[in-house]
Amino acid sequence: MTNPENAVEGGHPDIPSWMLWWSRVRTQWQDLVVGYGMILPSLVVFLVFYYGPALFLLYIAFFHWNIFSNYSTFVGLHNFSVLLHQPIFWQSLLNTAYYVVLVVPVTTLLALALALGLRQAWSLKGGGVSQALVFLPHVTPVVATSIIWVWIFDPNFGLANAVLHALHLPQLGWLSSVHWALPAVMIYTVWHSVGLYTILFLAGLSTLPKQVLEAAQLDGARGWLAFRRIILPLIGPITFFVVVLATITTMQTFSQIYTLTGGPHGGAGGPAFSTTTDSLLIYQTAFLYDHFSLGSAMSLVLFILILAVTLIQKFVADRMVFYR
Amino acid sequence: MIYGLLKGFLRAFFIVVAYGAMYCHRKGLDMAAIRLQAIHKSFGSTKVLHGVDMEVRNGEFVVVVGPSGCGKSTLLRIVAGLESPTAGNLWFGDRNMTRAGAPERNIGMVFQNYALYPHMTVYDNLSFGLKAHKVSRGEMDKRVQNVASLLEIEHLLRSKPSALSGGQRQRVAVGRALVRNPYAFLMDEPLSNLDALLRDRMRVELRHLHERLRIPTVYVTHDQTEAMTMADRLVVMKDGNILQVGTPEEVYHGPQNTFVAQFLGSPPMNLLSVRRVADLRVAVDGSQDESIAVPPRILAGWPRDLTDLWLGFRPERVTLKGNGSTGLELTVGIRTIETLGSRYHVHGTWGNIEITWVTTEGTNLALGRQVQLTVPWDDVHWFERHSGQRIQEEPREAVRLESGNVV
Numbered sequence: 001m002t003n004p005e006n007a008v009e010g011g012h013p014d015i016p017s018w019m020l021w022w023s024r025v026r027t028q029w030q031d032l033v034v035g036y037g038m039i040l041p042s043l044v045v046f047l048v049f050y051y052g053p054a055l056f057l058l059y060i061a062f063f064h065w066n067i068f069s070n071y072s073t074f075v076g077l078h079n080f081s082v083l084l085h086q087p088i089f090w091q092s093l094l095n096t097a098y099y100v101v102l103v104v105p106v107t108t109l110l111a112l113a114l115a116l117g118l119r120q121a122w123s124l125k126g127g128g129v130s131q132a133l134v135f136l137p138h139v140t141p142v143v144a145t146s147i148i149w150v151w152i153f154d155p156n157f158g159l160a161n162a163v164l165h166a167l168h169l170p171q172l173g174w175l176s177s178v179h180w181a182l183p184a185v186m187i188y189t190v191w192h193s194v195g196l197y198t199i200l201f202l203a204g205l206s207t208l209p210k211q212v213l214e215a216a217q218l219d220g221a222r223g224w225l226a227f228r229r230i231i232l233p234l235i236g237p238i239t240f241f242v243v244v245l246a247t248i249t250t251m252q253t254f255s256q257i258y259t260l261t262g263g264p265h266g267g268a269g270g271p272a273f274s275t276t277t278d279s280l281l282i283y284q285t286a287f288l289y290d291h292f293s294l295g296s297a298m299s300l301v302l303f304i305l306i307l308a309v310t311l312i313q314k315f316v317a318d319r320m321v322f323y324r
Numbered sequence: 325m326i327y328g329l330l331k332g333f334l335r336a337f338f339i340v341v342a343y344g345a346m347y348c349h350r351k352g353l354d355m356a357a358i359r360l361q362a363i364h365k366s367f368g369s370t371k372v373l374h375g376v377d378m379e380v381r382n383g384e385f386v387v388v389v390g391p392s393g394c395g396k397s398t399l400l401r402i403v404a405g406l407e408s409p410t411a412g413n414l415w416f417g418d419r420n421m422t423r424a425g426a427p428e429r430n431i432g433m434v435f436q437n438y439a440l441y442p443h444m445t446v447y448d449n450l451s452f453g454l455k456a457h458k459v460s461r462g463e464m465d466k467r468v469q470n471v472a473s474l475l476e477i478e479h480l481l482r483s484k485p486s487a488l489s490g491g492q493r494q495r496v497a498v499g500r501a502l503v504r505n506p507y508a509f510l511m512d513e514p515l516s517n518l519d520a521l522l523r524d525r526m527r528v529e530l531r532h533l534h535e536r537l538r539i540p541t542v543y544v545t546h547d548q549t550e551a552m553t554m555a556d557r558l559v560v561m562k563d564g565n566i567l568q569v570g571t572p573e574e575v576y577h578g579p580q581n582t583f584v585a586q587f588l589g590s591p592p593m594n595l596l597s598v599r600r601v602a603d604l605r606v607a608v609d610g611s612q613d614e615s616i617a618v619p620p621r622i623l624a625g626w627p628r629d630l631t632d633l634w635l636g637f638r639p640e641r642v643t644l645k646g647n648g649s650t651g652l653e654l655t656v657g658i659r660t661i662e663t664l665g666s667r668y669h670v671h672g673t674w675g676n677i678e679i680t681w682v683t684t685e686g687t688n689l690a691l692g693r694q695v696q697l698t699v700p701w702d703d704v705h706w707f708e709r710h711s712g713q714r715i716q717e718e719p720r721e722a723v724r725l726e727s728g729n730v731v
Contacts, residue, residue: 219453
């Protein structure tokens with residue numbers, strides 16, 4: 001194969017310049033066709049099943065739209081104003097906020113602690129196995145393990161209350177209690193997702209420059225001081241990534257709430273709407289009560305909220321995180 | 325009477341105290357600042373150090389030199405407390421530090437890649453160790469300023485390491501090790517990331533710093549120029565063993581084996597494999613000449629069964645024949661001439677043997693020309709062929725004794 005770029009730079013006297021130009025254009029076109037040809041299959045799937053519905057959602061959020069009728073009417077911001085007057089909408093936002101504010105820090109801190117511990121254990125026998133064990137819950141299907149956790153949270157025969165009993169603590173109603181249903185979901189979520197963030201932190205810790213840590217040791221820093229002043233700032237970027245990822249994921253949590261609090265038997269989001277988060281409310285509004293337009297408006301609100309939170313996090317991180 | 329008694333007691337007391345102080349002082353002087361005793365280190369089944377004994381005296385600059393993988397960095401990391409030895413003991417003065425953790429040792433270390441804290445300013449880099457030791461704010465400020473002015477990095481205190489040049493980072497790294505007023509300095513190839521010109525300058529500056537502060541220093545390098553120019557004493561290592569310890573002169577002029585002989589010196593020592601064919605004659609493998617007569621004073625004391633030898637001489641000890649001195653005579657055809665400005669490295673062949681020599685006179689040099697060379701017998705080194713160990717000749721030993729340090 002000829003390399004036209006070299007030929008042009010070389011200024012070969014026997015080949016006319018327009019030929020070189022044409023061969024270059026042809027190569028560029030070939031690259032373009034081959035490149036896009038390669039990504040076309042996944043691009044089509046992505047456009048049809050991802051961006052398509054998203055754009056359609058944007059459309060119906062401003063219309064009165066019904067899945068069973070052929071026409072729709074433009075209603076402007078009507079759907080949003082309806083939303084703002086629904087107490088359950090505000091309740092769901094509050095539930096989500098409660099859920100996110102507890103789950104994200106707990107998951108992040110637990111993952112960091114586990115990663116630090118596992119890093120120490122890596123050289124020991126069984127270090128690899130414990131790492132796999134921590135990651136294992138994350139690869140299990142949410143619905144299947146949620147059903148197991150329904151049993152664990154069973155007020156009469158469940159493991160959770162057995163543990164409380166063994167610790168001489170009062171028994172709880174868990175999923176049937178208005179106060180403890182959402183925390184029960186949180187416990188499940190932490191259990192399920194901490195493995196992923198642990199792996200991310202482990203990856204971040206493994207990139208720490210070894211000699212910098214050794215220099216800190218020689219400087220007399222150990223334990224908390226070394227962690228606070230050296231390790232934590234250096235894994236800032238990965239911490240930021242973990243916090244953003246965890247926030248986005250938990251703000252959209254659906255499967256485990258649906259399965260743990262109702263599942264196939266109906267009544268998800270209870271008791272008394274105490275576990276009705278925004279995703280659950282969107283699902284119920286759209287697919288249970290057929291208010292697709294209202295559900296779309298809610299999705300749009302959720303999207304804007306997630307975007308806002310992420311931007312705030314980025315704003316904070318840009319001032320606090322050190323990038324090597 | 326009581327007054328007299330009191331005076332007597334006081335006098336006796338002072339004498340005891342004075343002698344005691346003198347004794348302690350002497351003991352302190354005699355005692356090595358750092359002493360390694362039969363240090364072994366293995367990583368899994370790989371043995372890295374095979375029982376290393378070494379000491380660094382007070383105020384001494386010791387350079388550990390050897391090819392990569394010889395265990396010199398591991399040795400340094402054991403002294404720092406970053407690795408623990410598999411067996412053996414490490415002493416700082418009369419304190420056994422073998423099991424002490426790195427934070428307790430008060431060691432200042434300069435790493436090859438500097439290992440500055442990338443997220444901190446130069447000031448914070450320097451003061452971090454002081455903070456860890458809970459030094460007061462004012463004292464910290466004073467000490468950082470002192471070290472910064474000593475190393476001429478005052479104007480950089482507000483910058484982050486990423487904004488500094490290689491040489492400036494090097495200074496900060498030295499400053500960070502220095503600011504805690506460490507018990508000892510350890511340097512792990514600190515100059516190898518600098519360009520040649522800067523390396524030459526920093527070499528002199530580091531040595532100059534040592535003259536001023538006299539902190540016991542262990543300096544690890546594979547660069548023989550650094551080793552020769554900076555060391556009070558040299559430690560040559562290979563494959564986890566110490567081959568020779570001595571001042572640069574001792575090691576250079578009296579290499580204990582062929583490895584040391586060839587490792588130090590550029591171009592390296594010429595080594596010819598020779599056999600003793602008669603009492604006072606040796607034949608050189610690969611040369612056309614019959615055999616060479618060796619002065620009886622050299623061969624006299626050697627055992628008769630010592631026949632297979634290496635004959636070595638330094639390229640700069642070779643002279644052109646005709647200026648009176650007697651010695652090993654060679655007729656060499658010139659193959660290559662390297663011009664270095666002040667001198668020439670000439671490569672040639674004597675029969676099939678490649679010979680390199682250094683000369684400052686370039687007028688007679690021409691490719692293909694045959695030249696007559698002489699190496700004075702006193703500058704010829706003899707080694708046993710199989711072990712590579714030096715065969716000691718009596719007069720040299722006496723010279724070395726005069727220089728004070730016998731190793």
